[in-house]
Amino acid sequence: MDISVYRPGELNGTDRAAWSAVQSQAHLLGTPQLANPFLAPEFALAVGRCRRGVRIAVIREDGEPAAFLPFQRSALGVGRAIGLGVSDAQGLVHRPGFQWDPRELLRACGLAVLEFDHLVEGQKPFETASLRGFPSPVVDVDQGFDAYMARLREQSPKFIRRTLTKGRKLGRDIGPVRYVHDERDPVVLRRLLDWKSAQYRRTGRSDRFAHPWIVQLVSQLFHTRTASFAGQLSVLYAGDRPVAAHFGIRSERVLCCWFPAYDPAYAKFSPGLTLHLHMAEGAAADGLAYVDLGRGEKQYKDCLKTRELTVSEGWVARRHPVALGHRAHRAPVRALRNTVVSRPELFEPADRLLKRMGRIRSGG
Known part of the structure; x- marks a missing residue:
């Protein structure tokens, strides 16, 4: 060689x-x-x-x-x-x-x-x-979002019904629900990192964003855009308030879930789950093949996934x-x-x- x-x-x-x-x-x-x-x-x-x-x-x-x-x-x-x-x-x-x-x-x-x-x-x-x-669950959207939702209704009917109901309640109680698939406001990115740091601390995990190099990396990727790669911030708003957000990276065919978090003040509405459904819809509209939820055993991943890769x-x-x-x-x-x-x-x-x-x- x-x-x-x-x-x-x-x-x-x-x-x-x-x-x-x-x-x-x-x-x-x-x-x-x-x-x-x-x-x-x-x-x-x-x-x-x-x-x-x-x-x-x-x-x-x-x-x-x-x-x-x-x-x-x-x-x-x-x-x-x-x-x-x-x-x-x-x-x-x-x-x-x-x-x-x-x-x-x-x-x-x-x-x-x-x-x-x-x-x-x-x-x-x-x-x-x-x-x-180890299994790494993914959400296939290559057949379109409607096909994915039909599959979810078949495999996780209670989960999808409950999630959609909470999303509607969020809109009624807090303000009209609005989703931005590719938010470019760095202030919202900073808020997401604050939510994620608080989540790490709240759950007893090591705070990744206590490491300056990881904060720097996320910032670098947020501003990286080429024909085949981009850092992507997706945000769920209720009225004018961001209530859940995710930052990840995407290629021409794959969106990788990386740092999702939500404002705990709105936890009863499960805004993170609503956000993930919107992300799947946005990925399908962009012509991607799948959303990679990443390795890790989580109940919400089991409900959202269509299959698993192995890493x-x-x-x-x-x-x-x-x-x-x-x-x-x-x-x-x-x-x-x-x-x-x-x-x-x-x-x-x-x-x-x-x-x-x-x-x-x-x-x-």
Whole structure:
């Protein structure tokens, strides 16, 4: 393999165009999972402006770019998928049928180990015993919004009836309901981040927006617009008040749910669920194939989804002392967390404890 490794600012326009072309054609060539916006060059470049150690490996065949691997590298040679911890799709973006030797790739990238937590399907050379798959629900809208709603009425009749009723009540009690699919007001984005931070604290979770680089990344992506990629803020208003909002990223075929939140003052109206239905309608109108709800067990995702993808977490490594040390450090932590998350008899009490701690921390 002919492998070159670049800093984000060193990637030339020809390589970026080739990368975007692979994504644009992915659904036609049997690799639709590669159309995810988290695998786009725009996302990798935005992370590169916010984090150190970002690199992009370009693999060429006959002098032409055939595959792209964005990653982050520590001084010791520990590699992490680009945006690990906040990205919902990771892997090698490649031409159909392309095969690679993962250890040769790691060596060329100066890595002893490369860790993923959302490796997409179809990355067989990366599949090792350390990888474990998890469901990632999606909402298919390629047949149109009416077809999706008909399916929801069949599979989740009580859920959809209750959600629509609450949406109408929101309009009667608070003000006319209005949805903006692509809101460009940064003030509303700031309000969404405040809601999300409060939600993290209220539920005992770590506040992602306490990390300045994540705030910077969201801001970068909010202002990023190309022919095949955009950061998108969607907002549900009641009267003049924003009551729920979501910020995510989209490619030509996929909208990724990323940071949804709502004003808790209007919780009884379930504005977040109404927002998700409007987002599905907007995605269908835009000609997208599906909305990716992201990995994670949530009741609302089970009600909204039409099917599930699989994403995997784990790592690929070559024989190296750093790889052994990394595995010894990371494996027990991941195993414990995934055991708790996957078993309701463990997850539910742990979730209650986190929420109780969140209320104490918030003074509630």
